[in-house]
Amino acid sequence: MANDELIDEIRxxxxxxxxxxxxxxxxxxxxxxxxxIVPRLDDxxxxxxxxxxxxxxxxxxxxxxxxxxxxxxxxxxxxxxxxDLLEAIDPDDATDIIAELxxxxxxxILRAMEPEEAAEIRELSAYPPDTAGGRMTPAFVxxxxxxxxxxxxxxxxxxxxxxxxxxxxxxxxxAERLLGVLSLHNLVLTRPDTPVEDVMVSDPIxxxxxxxQETAARLLVDxxxxxxxxxxxxxxxxxxxxxxxxxxVIEEETTEDFExxxxxxxxxxxxxxxxxxxxxxxxxxxxxxxxxxxxxxxxVLEHYADRLQGAPALIPYIPLIIGIGGNVGSQTVTTLxxxxxxxxxxxxxxxxxxxxxxxxxxxxxxxxxxxxxLRVGFPEGFQIGIVVGATIMLVALWSATVAAVLPLVxxxxxxxxxxxxxxxxxxxxxxxxxxxxxxxxxxxxxxx
Amino acid sequence: MANDELIDEIRxxxxxxxxxxxxxxxxxxxxxxxxxIVPRLDDxxxxxxxxxxxxxxxxxxxxxxxxxxxxxxxxxxxxxxxxDLLEAIDPDDATDIIAELxxxxxxxILRAMEPEEAAEIRELSAYPPDTAGGRMTPAFVxxxxxxxxxxxxxxxxxxxxxxxxxxxxxxxxxAERLLGVLSLHNLVLTRPDTPVEDVMVSDPIxxxxxxxQETAARLLVDxxxxxxxxxxxxxxxxxxxxxxxxxxVIEEETTEDFExxxxxxxxxxxxxxxxxxxxxxxxxxxxxxxxxxxxxxxxVLEHYADRLQGAPALIPYIPLIIGIGGNVGSQTVTTLxxxxxxxxxxxxxxxxxxxxxxxxxxxxxxxxxxxxxLRVGFPEGFQIGIVVGATIMLVALWSATVAAVLPLVxxxxxxxxxxxxxxxxxxxxxxxxxxxxxxxxxxxxxxx
Numbered sequence: 001m002a003n004d005e006l007i008d009e010i011r012x013x014x015x016x017x018x019x020x021x022x023x024x025x026x027x028x029x030x031x032x033x034x035x036x037i038v039p040r041l042d043d044x045x046x047x048x049x050x051x052x053x054x055x056x057x058x059x060x061x062x063x064x065x066x067x068x069x070x071x072x073x074x075x076x077x078x079x080x081x082x083x084d085l086l087e088a089i090d091p092d093d094a095t096d097i098i099a100e101l102x103x104x105x106x107x108x109i110l111r112a113m114e115p116e117e118a119a120e121i122r123e124l125s126a127y128p129p130d131t132a133g134g135r136m137t138p139a140f141v142x143x144x145x146x147x148x149x150x151x152x153x154x155x156x157x158x159x160x161x162x163x164x165x166x167x168x169x170x171x172x173x174x175a176e177r178l179l180g181v182l183s184l185h186n187l188v189l190t191r192p193d194t195p196v197e198d199v200m201v202s203d204p205i206x207x208x209x210x211x212x213q214e215t216a217a218r219l220l221v222d223x224x225x226x227x228x229x230x231x232x233x234x235x236x237x238x239x240x241x242x243x244x245x246x247x248x249v250i251e252e253e254t255t256e257d258f259e260x261x262x263x264x265x266x267x268x269x270x271x272x273x274x275x276x277x278x279x280x281x282x283x284x285x286x287x288x289x290x291x292x293x294x295x296x297x298x299x300v301l302e303h304y305a306d307r308l309q310g311a312p313a314l315i316p317y318i319p320l321i322i323g324i325g326g327n328v329g330s331q332t333v334t335t336l337x338x339x340x341x342x343x344x345x346x347x348x349x350x351x352x353x354x355x356x357x358x359x360x361x362x363x364x365x366x367x368x369x370x371x372x373x374l375r376v377g378f379p380e381g382f383q384i385g386i387v388v389g390a391t392i393m394l395v396a397l398w399s400a401t402v403a404a405v406l407p408l409v410x411x412x413x414x415x416x417x418x419x420x421x422x423x424x425x426x427x428x429x430x431x432x433x434x435x436x437x438x439x440x441x442x443x444x445x446x447x448x
Numbered sequence: 449m450a451n452d453e454l455i456d457e458i459r460x461x462x463x464x465x466x467x468x469x470x471x472x473x474x475x476x477x478x479x480x481x482x483x484x485i486v487p488r489l490d491d492x493x494x495x496x497x498x499x500x501x502x503x504x505x506x507x508x509x510x511x512x513x514x515x516x517x518x519x520x521x522x523x524x525x526x527x528x529x530x531x532d533l534l535e536a537i538d539p540d541d542a543t544d545i546i547a548e549l550x551x552x553x554x555x556x557i558l559r560a561m562e563p564e565e566a567a568e569i570r571e572l573s574a575y576p577p578d579t580a581g582g583r584m585t586p587a588f589v590x591x592x593x594x595x596x597x598x599x600x601x602x603x604x605x606x607x608x609x610x611x612x613x614x615x616x617x618x619x620x621x622x623a624e625r626l627l628g629v630l631s632l633h634n635l636v637l638t639r640p641d642t643p644v645e646d647v648m649v650s651d652p653i654x655x656x657x658x659x660x661q662e663t664a665a666r667l668l669v670d671x672x673x674x675x676x677x678x679x680x681x682x683x684x685x686x687x688x689x690x691x692x693x694x695x696x697v698i699e700e701e702t703t704e705d706f707e708x709x710x711x712x713x714x715x716x717x718x719x720x721x722x723x724x725x726x727x728x729x730x731x732x733x734x735x736x737x738x739x740x741x742x743x744x745x746x747x748v749l750e751h752y753a754d755r756l757q758g759a760p761a762l763i764p765y766i767p768l769i770i771g772i773g774g775n776v777g778s779q780t781v782t783t784l785x786x787x788x789x790x791x792x793x794x795x796x797x798x799x800x801x802x803x804x805x806x807x808x809x810x811x812x813x814x815x816x817x818x819x820x821x822l823r824v825g826f827p828e829g830f831q832i833g834i835v836v837g838a839t840i841m842l843v844a845l846w847s848a849t850v851a852a853v854l855p856l857v858x859x860x861x862x863x864x865x866x867x868x869x870x871x872x873x874x875x876x877x878x879x880x881x882x883x884x885x886x887x888x889x890x891x892x893x894x895x896x
Contacts, residue, residue: 254786327874331712336719
């Protein structure tokens with residue numbers, strides 16, 4: 001992309017924002033706009049762009065980029081510059097970026113960094129990236145319980161640049177165990193000579209480093225916190241997870257749920273950067289499994305070959321009937337998997353969910369069955385109409401039932417219910433739907 | 449539910465949290481836990497629960513409940529008490545709750561409230577709930593540009609209880625136009641006698657009241673803001689949208705996308721509270737449309753009835769082939785709709801998206817086609833094997849192409865791409881998949 005086109009692209013983004021009623025961006029794009037633009041540039045253009053930006057903005061842009069992309073930019077820099085950039089980035093983001101570098105580059109850059117900051121990154125690297133420990137930043141402010149409120153404010157002034165958030169100050173004992181928390185808000189509104197232990201909130205909500213990142217993110221949201229302390233097994237304060245991580249975590253996990261419900265394995269990376277080869281690897285497993293499961297439908301139809309030869313008018317409605325099963329199942333399972341995902345439906349709700357979904361399946365089945373009876377009955381005769389109509393009703397009921405029960409059963413077995421994809425439900429009810437069709441056809445048409 | 453069971457349920461929730469590595473909740477459940485528990489109680493139990501809680505906690509619980517549920521609780525209270533509760537609730541939440549009351553109750557409660565707070569609610573009611581204006585709260589802090597930093601801190605102390613967030617202070621001119629913003633952080637770290645206009649960030653990012661709530665929420669996240677000012681057409685500051693709204697907005701919009709991708713119209717309310725009748729109404733429209741579209745498959749099969757009678761071995765593979773088209777289409781469309789939803793893929797990306805998805809479709813089609821050729825060829829003879837294998841490959845390619853193009857075409861036409869559900873793609877490729885099958889069968893088997 002030429003430089004001019006890049007500028008046009010940036011102007012376009014600003015115009016798009018202004019159309020949406022957003023103002024005040026004319027002079028500065030946000031970090032996430034850069035995250036959007038940078039991956040479209042080649043190496044030379046990135047070099048031009050970085051040279052044209054104030055040095056102070058580059059770390060913030062790297063923080064917003066996908067870590068793999070930020071790592072690619074770092075590799076273009078001399079080792080010393082890369083080390084300086086990493087020092088200016090929040091340690092949690094720096095850890096994610098450095099993990100994307102080949103191990104020799106990683107070691108060289110870490111050795112070029114200030115020993116203290118390099119040590120922070122090495123420590124954070126010990127936690128898996130999808131845990132609270134992997135998400136946390138060690139850039140928090142902690143004080144002992146006997147510090148006075150005004151001294152705490154002085155301290156804050158000193159560390160304000162380094163700490164990721166000074167909205168909360170944590171109070172810890174000599175062994176670094178978490179005792180309490182103070183909001184900046186409280187601190188400012190307190191009499192200067194009060195010791196912080198008199199105004200802190202004791203025994204604050206915390207999460208272990210080994211906890212799942214989604215658990216931590218939902219807790220921040222549910223409790224209306226701006227930051228959540230992360231502790232080790234001995235309750236020592238290790239770091240904090242902040243609000244800006246929440247949106248990332250929830251977006252990541254929701255994207256995974258979307259990919260699963262569509263019948264893929266999660267990509268674990270932005271779609272934009274996923275190669276066709278990766279997409280194939282993430283999709284082919286389920287496709288082959290569903291293909292083999294789909295062979296069951298062939299066996300059902302082969303088993304009933306004579307009946308179909310005897311009543312060939314039944315054949316054209318095969319795709320229609322299995323399509324209805326798939327559509328009802330897909331509606332039910334996406335709604336339910338989401339309701340389970342946001343915590344609205346639990347295992348103990350299985351009975352009312354089942355009753356509700358069966359009532360819905362029966363109702364939509366009745367309506368579509370009636371339409372099917374009339375639509376098929378007039379040209380083909382009402383015996384075929386009855387077979388198709390009754391099958392549609394039962395298939396809708398059956399599909400809704402399977403789609404309502406399966407996610408909750410998996411949840412009970414400790415399997416993420418999001419693996420019950422729409423294609424899986426569709427495939428599962430295809431063969432049984434055909435069995436229903438052939439059985440009803442046998443019952444009705446034998447009387448011909 | 450008896451009182452004992454309620455207590456057991458609450459204990460269960462605490463235990464669940466502790467298992468997840470979360471501590472410090474033993475003494476207090478969060479507002480969202482109450483939001484989870486309260487809807488399961490009947491009116492008497494709610495009365496017992498409210499009586500047992502400190503008065504100061506009740507408004508916070510009402511804020512976290514679904515507005516319909518909070519309104520139901522308000523209706524149980526004497527009018528004066530309901531008015532007091534609403535006064536203690538953030539005006540944006542109070543507006544949502546009061547909107548759920550019948551209009552006579554609404555007027556009576558508003559008249560029982562302090563005139564100033566009632567006026568705020570009446571004003572907020574003017575904006576549709578899914579706009580920035582409908583989400584904002586008027587509880588912000590604004591000062592004129594010549595106020596000194598230390599006086600601003602004194603002011604903050606006075607209003608701290610009423611304002612929803614004092615993390616930012618807004619600077620406005622005499623006509624209430626937005627001039628700048630200061631973080632509490634800045635204010636505390638500034639020399640006391642500095643006028644705020646010298647330290648404020650000028651021309652801050654803002655959003656019009658008429659902007660979509662999702663736009664506003666994404667802007668807060670993308671720009672790493674804790675609050676976003678909302679202005680009218682003349683740039684007068686009306687309110688702010690805060691971080692705690694973001695999670696709600698994004699969760700709401702994501703749930704809608706989930707429901708759409710599964711082939712339903714959005715419920716616009718929590719699944720738990722949706723009656724079976726509402727679920728039927730939200731689902732039957734698409735089901736009937738897809739049913740009618742599905743009749744096309746019957747017409748294709750009727751058209752080729754002779755060919756099928758001549759080669760009945762083709763019949764059992766009909767569901768398998770359309771199933772593969774549906775599965776590939778569903779994988780592609782869910783991944784893409786999500787990528788469009790989070791802003792990763794735009795209209796201008798149509799060509800590389802298409803190229804990537806066609807490559808993926810061809811690859812997975814080739815693998816499944818080969819498996820199909822062998823699996824069908826051995827028992828049925830390799831002419832049928834070739835027909836099935838080649839059809840599978842082409843159907844996968846075709847389905848991936850349709851699923852990649854359609855969401856982007858709709859985006860261009862200004863239609864939300866999330867209406868392209870997995871069931872819609874499946875139904876669209878069913879009939880064309882059968883056409884491909886019958887055409888290839890004609891070409892190969894005519895040479896028998």
